[in-house]
Structure formats: C-alpha cells, structure tokens
Amino acid sequence: MVCVTTSVTLLDSVLKKAGPSVISEFGRRSSSSKPVLLKGGLTSAQQILFIPWKLEVESSNSTKAQKVHHMILVKINRMLFLVSVVIEFSEMVY
Numbered sequence: 001m002v003c004v005t006t007s008v009t010l011l012d013s014v015l016k017k018a019g020p021s022v023i024s025e026f027g028r029r030s031s032s033s034k035p036v037l038l039k040g041g042l043t044s045a046q047q048i049l050f051i052p053w054k055l056e057v058e059s060s061n062s063t064k065a066q067k068v069h070h071m072i073l074v075k076i077n078r079m080l081f082l083v084s085v086v087i088e089f090s091e092m093v094y
Helices: 008-018 020-029 059-093
Strands: 002-004 036-039 047-051
Touching: 002 008, 002 059, 008 020, 008 047, 008 059, 020 036
Parallel strands: 002 047
Antiparallel strands: 036 047
C-alpha cells in the first residue's frame, strides 16, 4: 500500500487502520522529506510505503489543485488496494 503523508486525511486514515504498532513505528521513523516502509499492521497489505508528495502550483490555482490532488490520491489508493486484494486472492487460489 502507498500512503502519501502530505495528505493528513489519508495519513490519519491509513494509520488508524494499520493499528498502534504502525502508528508508533511511523512516529519514530518518519521525517518530512524521506519515505518510510513499514509492515502492514492490521491492514490487508504486507507493507505500507509512506511517502511525502508536494505539488507545486500557483497560489491562485491552489484550491482547484488541492481538489485534483486529493482526487488523484484517492484513485491511486483505491487502485493499490484492489491490486493487493487481487494478489491476496490469487495467493489463496494457488
């Protein structure tokens, strides 16, 4: 699973689902500029990659850009979740 740490809503949601051990480990290892790879915790993912992502935009377009940014993040996260479900299912079948 990939979690963009610059989206507070997404980060909080992933951390809550992953559980206390991931929250604790993320708190110890996170920094504002470097990715962090942790075990999946209570999620169905084997691992979670926490990455910062900054979007450079002109201030006049920042609200629209934030909406687009959020929409893209939601779509990417859904896609990655579906991929992880397919992988888990295929491992169960074989």
